[in-house]
Amino acid sequence: MSLQAAYYNLPLKEFDIEKKEGFMHKRILETMYIQLDTSKCKACWSCIEECTNKTIGKVDIFFHKHARFLAIEKCTGCRKCVKACKFGALMPLTPEN
Ligand code: SF4
Numbered sequence: 208m209s210l211q212a213a214y215y216n217l218p219l220k221e222f223d224i225e226k227k228e229g230f231m232h233k234r235i236l237e238t239m240y241i242q243l244d245t246s247k248c249k250a251c252w253s254c255i256e257e258c259t260n261k262t263i264g265k266v267d268i269f270f271h272k273h274a275r276f277l278a279i280e281k282c283t284g285c286r287k288c289v290k291a292c293k294f295g296a297l298m299p300l301t302p303e304n
């Protein structure tokens with residue numbers, strides 16, 4: 208595993224995909240339903256525990272910690288993560304049904 212992949216705690220396959228698309232410049236901060244503001248994230252990981260679809264993962268190394276989307280196609284818009292986040296880092300993009 209490369210140093211960068213280890214730094215971002217990514218599986219190698221996923222890292223390679225991001226690398227191809229411009230790893231250091233492109234962050235996926237939205238699913239179809241939810242937006243993530245990493246500057247507000249306190250790395251409490253409540254959203255990860257709540258997301259039963261395993262859409263959310265971690266960047267977790269030294270002092271650089273925040274939630275990240277892993278598999279945006281798995282997001283169903285259930286908003287459990289939004290309710291779990293006490294810091295306003297996750298916001299809905301669509302009106303509630
Ligand atoms: S809306 Fe639901 S499925 Fe999508 S990231 Fe949040 S908890 Fe996971």
Ligand code: SF4
Nearest residue numbers: 248249251252254292
């Ligand atoms: S619940 Fe909010 S503050 Fe906690 S890890 Fe998720 S996005 Fe970050």
